[in-house]
Amino acid sequence: xxxxxxxxxxxxxxxFIRGQGLFVDDVRLPGMLHGAVLRSPHAHARILAIDTxxxxxxxxxxxVITGETLRERNMAWMPTLSGDRQAVLATDKVRFQGxxxxxxxxEDRYSARDALxxxxxxxxxxxxxxxxxxxxxxxxxxxxxxxxxxxxxxxFDWESGDAARTEAVFADAEVTITQDxxxxxxxxxxxxxxxxxAQYDKVSGKLTIWETTQAPHAHRTLYAMVSGLPEHKIRxxxxxxxxxxxxxxxxxxxxxxxxxxxxxxxxxxxWMEDRSENxxxxxxxxxxxxxxELAASRDGKIRAVRVTVLADHGAFNGTAQPSxxxxxxxxxxxxxxxxxxAHCRVTGTYTNKAPGGVAYSCSFRVTEAVYLxxxxxxxxxxxxxxxxxxxxMRNLLRPEQFPYTCQTGWTYxxxxxxxxxxxxxxxxxYDDLKKEQLAERxxxxxxxxxxxxxxxxxxxxxxxxxxxxxxxxxxGVELRIHPTGTAVLRISVQTQGQGHETTFAQIVAxxxxxxxxxxxxxxxxxDQTPFGLGTYGSRSTPVSGAATAIVARKVRERARIVASxxxxxxxxxxxxxxxxxFVRGDPDSGRTIAEIALAAHSDLExxxxxxxxxxxxxxxxxxxxxxxxxxxxCVVDVDPGTGKVSVRRFIAVxxxxxxxxxxxxxxxxxxxxxxxxxxxxxxxxxxxxxxxCLGGSFMDYLLxxxxxxxxxxxxxxxxxxxxxxxxxxxxxxxxTVGSPPAVVNAVIDAxxxxxxxxxxxxxxxxxxxxxxxxxxxxxxxAIS
Amino acid sequence: MTIRVAMTVxxxxxxxxxxxxxxxxxxxxxxxxxxxxxxxxxxxxxxSCVVWLDAKPVKSCTLLAAMADGHAVRTVEGLERDGRLDxxxxxxxxxHGLQCGFCTPGMMMTARWLLDHHPDPDEAxxxxxxxxxxxxxxxxxxxxxxxxxxxxxxxxxxxxxx
Numbered sequence: 001x002x003x004x005x006x007x008x009x010x011x012x013x014x015x016f017i018r019g020q021g022l023f024v025d026d027v028r029l030p031g032m033l034h035g036a037v038l039r040s041p042h043a044h045a046r047i048l049a050i051d052t053x054x055x056x057x058x059x060x061x062x063x064v065i066t067g068e069t070l071r072e073r074n075m076a077w078m079p080t081l082s083g084d085r086q087a088v089l090a091t092d093k094v095r096f097q098g099x100x101x102x103x104x105x106x107e108d109r110y111s112a113r114d115a116l117x118x119x120x121x122x123x124x125x126x127x128x129x130x131x132x133x134x135x136x137x138x139x140x141x142x143x144x145x146x147x148x149x150x151x152x153x154x155x156f157d158w159e160s161g162d163a164a165r166t167e168a169v170f171a172d173a174e175v176t177i178t179q180d181x182x183x184x185x186x187x188x189x190x191x192x193x194x195x196x197x198a199q200y201d202k203v204s205g206k207l208t209i210w211e212t213t214q215a216p217h218a219h220r221t222l223y224a225m226v227s228g229l230p231e232h233k234i235r236x237x238x239x240x241x242x243x244x245x246x247x248x249x250x251x252x253x254x255x256x257x258x259x260x261x262x263x264x265x266x267x268x269x270x271w272m273e274d275r276s277e278n279x280x281x282x283x284x285x286x287x288x289x290x291x292x293e294l295a296a297s298r299d300g301k302i303r304a305v306r307v308t309v310l311a312d313h314g315a316f317n318g319t320a321q322p323s324x325x326x327x328x329x330x331x332x333x334x335x336x337x338x339x340x341x342a343h344c345r346v347t348g349t350y351t352n353k354a355p356g357g358v359a360y361s362c363s364f365r366v367t368e369a370v371y372l373x374x375x376x377x378x379x380x381x382x383x384x385x386x387x388x389x390x391x392x393m394r395n396l397l398r399p400e401q402f403p404y405t406c407q408t409g410w411t412y413x414x415x416x417x418x419x420x421x422x423x424x425x426x427x428x429x430y431d432d433l434k435k436e437q438l439a440e441r442x443x444x445x446x447x448x449x450x451x452x453x454x455x456x457x458x459x460x461x462x463x464x465x466x467x468x469x470x471x472x473x474x475x476g477v478e479l480r481i482h483p484t485g486t487a488v489l490r491i492s493v494q495t496q497g498q499g500h501e502t503t504f505a506q507i508v509a510x511x512x513x514x515x516x517x518x519x520x521x522x523x524x525x526x527d528q529t530p531f532g533l534g535t536y537g538s539r540s541t542p543v544s545g546a547a548t549a550i551v552a553r554k555v556r557e558r559a560r561i562v563a564s565x566x567x568x569x570x571x572x573x574x575x576x577x578x579x580x581x582f583v584r585g586d587p588d589s590g591r592t593i594a595e596i597a598l599a600a601h602s603d604l605e606x607x608x609x610x611x612x613x614x615x616x617x618x619x620x621x622x623x624x625x626x627x628x629x630x631x632x633x634c635v636v637d638v639d640p641g642t643g644k645v646s647v648r649r650f651i652a653v654x655x656x657x658x659x660x661x662x663x664x665x666x667x668x669x670x671x672x673x674x675x676x677x678x679x680x681x682x683x684x685x686x687x688x689x690x691x692x693c694l695g696g697s698f699m700d701y702l703l704x705x706x707x708x709x710x711x712x713x714x715x716x717x718x719x720x721x722x723x724x725x726x727x728x729x730x731x732x733x734x735x736t737v738g739s740p741p742a743v744v745n746a747v748i749d750a751x752x753x754x755x756x757x758x759x760x761x762x763x764x765x766x767x768x769x770x771x772x773x774x775x776x777x778x779x780x781x782a783i784s
Numbered sequence: 785m786t787i788r789v790a791m792t793v794x795x796x797x798x799x800x801x802x803x804x805x806x807x808x809x810x811x812x813x814x815x816x817x818x819x820x821x822x823x824x825x826x827x828x829x830x831x832s833c834v835v836w837l838d839a840k841p842v843k844s845c846t847l848l849a850a851m852a853d854g855h856a857v858r859t860v861e862g863l864e865r866d867g868r869l870d871x872x873x874x875x876x877x878x879x880h881g882l883q884c885g886f887c888t889p890g891m892m893m894t895a896r897w898l899l900d901h902h903p904d905p906d907e908a909x910x911x912x913x914x915x916x917x918x919x920x921x922x923x924x925x926x927x928x929x930x931x932x933x934x935x936x937x938x939x940x941x942x943x944x945x946x
Contacts, residue, residue: 009877016885019820019860023886109810110803164896191824191832191886191920242822242886242919275825369811497884497921667880670923698829698918706911706924 002509003578025195025272027210033062035261036539037254038102038119040094041283043139043352043691044128047090047121049779052521053604055104057576062265065257066360067091075260081250081468083316093290095143095315096354098280103257106267121423128352129153132289132312135349143315143350154674155317157346160331162181166343170303173295177379182760183368185287185685187279190704192242194282195272198258202266208235211255214244214494215534218471220526222251235566237523244496246359249320260604264509279494284685285360288368289311294376300386302337302395304675307372309346311357314674317348318355320536321364321474322466328358328365329457329641334406335393336371336417336629342407352691361672361736363458364537370454374741375758378748382757388451388745389425393418397455410457410625415655420452423715424631424653433635440571441753448750455737456628457651458730459542463621464495468533474621477532479508479555481614483601485594486518492532493544494524498668498732500540503660504548507726511552512593513579523634530617538730546619549725554616559596566591566599566605622646626729627723630654632742638750643769645681645747647708653715657729662688665731670712672735678704680743684762789853794862806851810847811831812859820889820900821859830915834890835859841897860889863896872896872936881930883921890917895931904935
């Protein structure tokens with residue numbers, strides 16, 4: 001096997017294909033009890049009384065916990081990752097359907113569920129705020145009357161860019177495009193729902209929590225803040241995670257209840273939510289009402305972009321994103337183009353819906369940004385009767401402009417955008433496709449070709465600018481080299497399927513010349529790994545991958561000193577080739593890392609001030625984000641009779657810098673492309689006017705299957721990140737970010753004979769059929 | 785009230801006193817400790833819980849354990865035979881047919897059934913066969929390739945089924 005980068009089969013697969021993964025629900029402890037959550041049937045109601053007597057009398061029930069129980073422990077509320085607070089169990093009001101009201105601990109999971117039925121809650125229903133567009137109306141029902149001084153549902157205003165300069169460009173623009181767009185509320189829906197097993201040991205005072213979490217260290221710190229337990233007495237274990245996509249970043253009330261249940265009963269408590277609980281109560285994504293504008297010249301030069309956004313954050317501001325960025329990284333709505341000016345204003349509001357907003361592989365809302373600008377550019381092409389690919393090519397940033405600081409202040413690190421787009425057009429056979437489309441149209445068939453180009457912003461981030469609840473977004477790593485030359489790497493980030501056990505071993509292998517099989521990667525246990533903020537926002541490779549390369553280089557330099565003592569030469573006279581140090585001019589004189597490791601643990605006399613062993617650690621504070629990019633082309637066929645969209649082809653050319661394991665990169669791209677088809681055509685968490693969630697099961701919340709997805713056609717360009725030690729940029733979310741506008745652009749292109757300029761996602765058969773018929777389109781599909 | 789539910793799972797006979805309402809997936813996972821099969825949705829949509837009941841793939845989240853009384857069940861733990869991986873298992877490794885690994889056992893059980901009945905399926909037949917199951921990680925293509933790999937390497941990996 002070639003050490004280092006390249007296609008390598010995954011180490012972790014051996015256990016999964018045997019059914020020997022260890023997911024949270026697979027954890028079984030002696031004496032373990034089971035918890036279940038009672039949830040609100042109302043979107044907004046005052047709690048008048050909760051009667052738990054009958055439930056407590058159930059022979060298999062060990063404890064019934066309500067908000068009052070938690071209040072006595074000062075745990076009825078917990079901080080959210082956005083600095084708001086969220087009810088663990090409701091004490092005063094319920095604020096969304098599915099909100100946590102009580103928690104039952106019983107001997108088995110069925111009895112716990114039975115006992116939920118025996119709890120009697122007296123609710124006084126209140127008027128609910130469901131449509132975000134009316135949440136800030138005078139007289140709108142006040143949702144957060146628990147917050148001192150809170151008099152409206154307004155959460156924040158945030159703006160970016162230069163309003164005056166943007167207005168000036170718009171004032172003299174030859175062409176302007178204006179469109180309202182909704183990026184509907186969707187849900188990451190990992191196949192494994194969220195859950196926890198909490199075990200509190202009264203004797204040692206140690207709390208161990210097995211959890212579905214993408215950020216075990218951040219969770220440990222938060223548990224210390226919430227529970228008052230000292231942080232060193234808390235151990236968070238994130239075992240195998242069945243997909244996350246941002247859904248498993250926050251702390252959920254069920255986790256806290258499991259902890260309290262274990263403290264109260266003195267036994268381990270497991271809580272696993274069911275699918276409906278996952279879809280109705282955990283971190284949703286998007287729900288961005290956008291009013292977008294684009295200014296251009298008549299000959300197709302894009303000059304400025306302006307957008308106002310109403311962001312529906314649900315009942316608690318529970319978004320998970322860097323504190324100084326209340327709208328995430330939406331600021332990169334400037335896209336991949338060289339603009340004269342740009343400005344956005346985002347207003348966040350509470351509604352009587354589940355909390356969340358930043359999830360589903362969104363790169364902290366770059367999804368919304370890319371969708372906005374890529375739809376506007378397509379509308380400009382429509383207006384000018386220009387080819388959408390040509391129009392983009394004319395406006396893309398040129399390679400010599402990098403590093404490029406966009407109009408909202410983000411410094412894109414590198415890229416060769418025209419080359420990336422050209423490759424996608426070549427793979428697609430774009431010119432032939434256009435000809436085919438003409439022929440299809442002449443025959444009355446609706447064929448659409450959609451193009452999108454995206455610039456991602458990932459790898460949060462520089463500590464100076466980026467933190468979550470005051471915790472800077474730097475990540476630690478530790479590398480231990482055994483005397484026989486094998487290694488253990490301890491990382492802070494948390495795989496949910498990304499294959500860290502393989503790729504991080506490959507980084508060490510590349511840097512030290514070991515076999516990846518000789519590098520064990522330890523992760524997902526706060527007692528065993530250094531602090532770091534975890535895996536989301538495509539940050540594992542940009543941040544922790546960089547830390548890993550740097551720590552391996554530290555080991556390499558340490559090995560050089562040991563080798564110089566072994567060879568009795570000056571360290572400056574040694575040269576490195578992968579796997580060994582040798583004396584310059586004498587290639588036969590080398591010592592391998594394994595030989596050096598043994599010597600480093602021996603009685604070899606080392607220079608003064610040099611410690612033995614080769615072990616090292618490092619904390620990586622990224623100097624900038626990394627900026628992957630990509631060009632996507634989607635080809636669809638639309639059935640004019642039913643409005644059904646079929647994706648015929650999907651071409652994706654990604655540039656994520658250097659690829660550690662191309663097989664894994666391509667797998668991640670495949671995933672995101674499927675996401676794009678799902679969001680563009682099928683997925684939506686909708687509500688009725690009373691706030692009943694209409695997307696509460698996989699029968700209502702539709703996800704793409706093997707039949708909706710085509711065989712993907714991939715290409716790659718490689719523009720290394722100049723500031724990343726191995727030139728990698730991260731790719732986990734690229735395709736989720738870049739693909740929805742390609743699908744939507746393709747569908748709208750197919751509908752061109754009907755003069756359709758825009759329709760909001762999801763482009764279900766009903767929505768497309770309405771567009772074909774010229775009937776009014778739903779402008780807020782989040783409300784049915 | 786409990787009832788006695790006995791069945792053969794991966795060739796081993798089991799009997800447990802359980803509640804009549806116990807779901808088959810919970811019998812397999814919680815009573816027998818075979819946690820390779822997963823529970824994902826409750827509504828027969830996702831297929832994480834697919835096992836064989838008498839040599840036919842079923843969704844064990846919507847079957848009662850009692851309905852499997854006296855029958856033969858096969859789970860992912862029964863794919864490997866005498867230390868030899870089933871070609872389907874090897875195919876999923878070779879073609880990167882899994883990422884988080886949660887849907888994988890169910891997908892592999894359906895794949896094994898498909899290959900037993902259609903040893904040389906084309907892409908469309910594979911997509912049809914797994915269309916009742918959801919994978920959130922792979923976009924399906926590498927699962928399709930994995931199953932094709934298993935079809936092409938059947939002779940080299942005579943793991944074989946029932």
